[in-house]
Amino acid sequence: MFKIQTLNKIATCGLDRLPRDNFESATEIVNPDGILVRSADMHKLDLPSSVLAIARAGAGVNNIPLPTCTERGIVVFNTPGANANGVKEMVIAAMLLSSRKLFEGITWAQGLKGQDAIPEQVEKGKAQFVGPEIQGKTLGVIGLGAIGVLVANAASALGMRVLGLDPFISVEAAWRLSHNVIKAPGLDTLVAEADYITIHVPLTADTKNLFNAERIARMKKGARILNFSRSGLVDNAAVKAALASGHLDGYVCDFPEEELLGVPKVLPTPHLGASTPESEDNCAIMAAEQLREYLERGNISNSVNFPTCEMAPTGKTRITVANRNVPNVISSLTSLLGSIGLNIEDMLNKNRGEVAYNIIDVSGDVTPETIAHLKSVEGVIAVRVIPNCN
Structure with missing residues (x-):
């Protein structure tokens, strides 16, 4: 069950894109996995270590502490084009x-x-x-x-x-x-x-x-x-x-x-560019869908701090790794997985400036020890495992 905190009122049609059997959303929630936000200022918030992603229902992200999020491997999404017609x-x-x-x-x-x-x-x-x-x-x-x-x-x-x-x-x-x-x-x-x-x-x-x-x-x-x-x-x-x-x-x-x-x-005019019910609905839907796709499958689209990286699920265990865009990280990751007998079924690596992101589907179970070894690789920022990714 993924826990989603909403820092602003998010249109119901957007929250409906998060199935109740796998998502819980509320304004007050302990240790959220994801955050949905519109205009709330997040710069002074103490982000819990549980947060994996933030989705902004709108285009601008000035209210989100991007450098901090990037350092911690938190993927930040926005919704370009969702309010374009209103503007x-x-x-x-x-x-x-x-x-x-x-x-x-x-x-x-x-x-x-x-x-x-x-x-x-x-x-x-x-x-x-x-x-x-x-x-x-x-x-x-x-x-x-x-x-x-x-x-x-x-x-x-x-x-x-x-x-x-x-x-x-x-x-x-x-x-x-x-x-x-x-x-x-x-x-x-x-x-x-x-x-x-x-x-x-x-x-x-x-x-x-x-x-x-x-x-x-x-x-x-x-x-x-x-x-x-x-x-x-x-x-x-x-x-x-x-x-x-x-x-x-x-x-x-x-x-x-x-x-x-x-x-x-x-x-x-009092910041009315996107102030239409249609724009608010479109932004909420797009933000929720991007957040769901990332949490359930590790896929990234429309992120402002990480590269677009999308790979069709294979039904295998999926490992996602965020890392600094420096030499030898990929070879270290693949060598480590091979040394413990995990076969790589499919893999995708993308970079954006100083950061990179990897999706790796493997055969076999990924133990807590394996996760710890992956996190210890120099340059790695964050590691996540999605079992039986479909």
Whole structure:
């Protein structure tokens, strides 16, 4: 029986993917094997030694202590693409909101309550809310992952010219991308040509303040920035200065901060990108299924700290080994297994940066002594045995 701790409310449809005959889930649970989390901050939590995996029902993992997890061999999953459609719809809505000045117009119209001759006032006042259509305009999409691809395709279908930029685009994403999307030769070209720019990249040391004063100055006069990824990607002070000077005509951000509130032409939405029941269900289902597959079969997909490593079960005893990606670990493991008479039926080794992961199916029983010997191999981080893996 695997014990799963839920640190946030997880949609029932996700928990239903964990069969009751093999899984127990609760918010308060002693020595959990796995953790399901959404937004709870785990950095100050004392993770029990029993924890084997953490599944985040969402894309970002800033709330999870990744270095600590990796050092202990705890596999951390996220759910890329599960909320992609919800975010895509928000981005399209953001373009329309900022272009057509819908929020400003609605706010102004609500202020007419109780006044006389409202129809006449509307006809006189509507000119201040004139804004351009998006058809025929150029959208620059930075980052063509699950969300970026959907945004690019939707914008193209709406008649926009779309420039896409992602030097690390996956083969799968490339297959899904509309043939109408133009590959931008570089960031400077995209920035110079786009009427709208939408950002879909993670926040790293390389992308922090990706849009600073210098880069914003290269943008078209009157262009707009849409940020539904992370607040640190855009320099708030630089945006405010560009809006005040008239160089930028709008900034929509899903991450309200004190310095952005009340600033004209800034539309701060309260982190609503994935706030749809469909997104929450999709994330919960995907997170639970990935956690179950790892706990029951040792297979890894969509991990942010370990390599993708999936092998069909053979019905034999399965050994999984997490190790530092250094020479001689594999040879040491196989030699040790051979020396005690365990025949390797199938094996898969994958690495990701400084860590590696192995799935080894063997004939015969794996004793506690064998596990101890495997753990003693230099470079090994964690060892797990799954009997009769099917």
